[in-house]
Amino acid sequence: MLQSDNQFSKLRWVLTIAGLLLYVVDIWTDIGVSLKYLREQQYVWSGLTLLFVVAGLMVTQAFSYTWYCDDINDILINPEGRTTVSGLSKGGLAALHVFGMGIFTRYHQLLKTGFKLVWKKTNSYTAEEMRGKHHKLFCMATDLSMLKMFEGFVESVPQLLLQLHILLGQDKSSVLQYLSVAFSVLNVAWSLVDYRRCLRRSLPNIREMSSGLPTVIYLLYKLCTITSLILSYSLLLILSIYSTIALTILWLLGTIWTHVLQTNFCSSRSLEHLYRAVVGLILTFTFFNVKGQGTKVAMIIYYIFYAAINATAPFLLALLKPELRTTTFAQTVSSLIIGCSVLGLVCLVSYYRLLHSSSPRQEADEVDGLGPETDATRRIKKFLQP
Known part of the structure; x- marks a missing residue:
C-alpha cells in the first residue's frame, strides 16, 4: 500500500493543469503589455518587457532540451537504447524547443502519463511497480518545476521589477499593467511552492513538506x-x-x-x-x-x-x-x-x-521499485535546495 505522500494524486494532476494555465496567462499578459507600450511609442519599455519574455523562454528551452538528451543517453532510464522520447527524435525535440514548445511538451507528457495512472484504475501492477511509477511521475513533475523556477526568476521576477518601476514612476496606469504584475506574482509564488513540494516528494530520503x-x-x-x-x-x-x-x-x-x-x-x-x-x-x-x-x-x-x-x-x-x-x-x-x-x-x-522537516525519510532501494540512481535523480539532488 502506497503512503499518501508518495502518490501522484488526482489533485496533483488537476493542479498541474492550473499551473499550465497560469504559465500561459502570465506570458500573454506580458506580451500584451509590450504591445501596449509599442502602440504608445514607448519603445524602451516595450523592448525590455519583450526581452524578459524571450530570455525566460530561451533559458527554459535550453535546459529542457539538454535534459531530454541526457535522459535518452542514460542507460538506466533508456535501457532499450531508444532514440526517441514519446515518438520524437532529438531532431524533432530540437525543433519543438526552438519554437518554445519544450515546456508544453513536458506538460503533455506529465498530464498524459498521470491521467493513465491516477484516473484509470488498474490492478495489473504490484505495489513495488506502482511505487516506481508514482516516483517517476514526481521526477517528471520536478523537472518541470525546475524549469518553471528558471522561468520565474529569469522572466517573471525581472518583469515584476520593471513593471513596478514603470507604474511607480508614472502618473497613469492601465488594467493590463496591473494584470501583468498580478500574474507575475502568482507565477512566482506558484513556482516556489510547486518546486519545493515536487523536489521533496521526488527525493526518497527527504520528508515531504506538510x-x-x-x-x-x-x-x-x-x-x-x-x-x-x-x-x-x-x-x-x-x-x-x-x-x-x-x-x-x-x-x-x-x-x-x-x-x-x-x-x-x-x-x-x-x-x-x-x-x-x-x-x-x-x-x-x-x-x-x-x-x-x-x-x-x-x-x-x-x-x-x-x-x-x-x-x-x-x-x-x-x-x-x-x-x-x-x-x-x-x-x-x-x-x-x-x-x-x-x-x-x-x-x-x-x-x-x-x-x-529536516529528519530523513527511510531511504528507498531497488526493491522499493525506485531502482539505482539515474541522471534525472542526480539532477534533482544537485538542484537548489530550499
Whole structure:
C-alpha cells in the first residue's frame, strides 16, 4: 500500500493543469503589455518587457532540451537504447524547443502519463511497480518545476521589477499593467511552492513538506522577502537609473559565489556556466541552498545584506527626494518594504525553527521499485535546495 505522500494524486494532476494555465496567462499578459507600450511609442519599455519574455523562454528551452538528451543517453532510464522520447527524435525535440514548445511538451507528457495512472484504475501492477511509477511521475513533475523556477526568476521576477518601476514612476496606469504584475506574482509564488513540494516528494530520503501551515509560512517567507527586495530595487531605480549597475554587481556576486562553490548540475561545461548565471540571478532576489550543504552562516549573512538594502532604499528616497517624503506614494511603498521585511524574516525564523522537516525519510532501494540512481535523480539532488 502506497503512503499518501508518495502518490501522484488526482489533485496533483488537476493542479498541474492550473499551473499550465497560469504559465500561459502570465506570458500573454506580458506580451500584451509590450504591445501596449509599442502602440504608445514607448519603445524602451516595450523592448525590455519583450526581452524578459524571450530570455525566460530561451533559458527554459535550453535546459529542457539538454535534459531530454541526457535522459535518452542514460542507460538506466533508456535501457532499450531508444532514440526517441514519446515518438520524437532529438531532431524533432530540437525543433519543438526552438519554437518554445519544450515546456508544453513536458506538460503533455506529465498530464498524459498521470491521467493513465491516477484516473484509470488498474490492478495489473504490484505495489513495488506502482511505487516506481508514482516516483517517476514526481521526477517528471520536478523537472518541470525546475524549469518553471528558471522561468520565474529569469522572466517573471525581472518583469515584476520593471513593471513596478514603470507604474511607480508614472502618473497613469492601465488594467493590463496591473494584470501583468498580478500574474507575475502568482507565477512566482506558484513556482516556489510547486518546486519545493515536487523536489521533496521526488527525493526518497527527504520528508515531504506538510500541507497547511508549513506551506503557508514558507510561501509567506519567500513572497515577503522577494516583494520587499523588488520594491527596494524599484525605489533605487527611481532615484537613479544607474542603480542598474548595483543590481548587475549583485547578480555578478551571486554568480561568482556559485562558481566558487563549483556546482556540477549540468552535463556540459557551457550549460553549467549558464546555470550558474541563472542561480546568480535567483540569489539576487531570494536565498537558496546552492549545493545542498549546511548554509546557516551563508543565510545569516545574506539576510543581513537583505535587511540593509531594505532599510537603505526608503532612507535614500527621503534623503534625496524630500518632496516625496510626505506623499502617499512614498509612505505606502516604504511601509510595504518595512512590513514585508519584518513579516518575511519572522516567517523565515518560524519555518526553520518550528516547521522545517529536516529528519530523513527511510531511504528507498531497488526493491522499493525506485531502482539505482539515474541522471534525472542526480539532477534533482544537485538542484537548489530550499
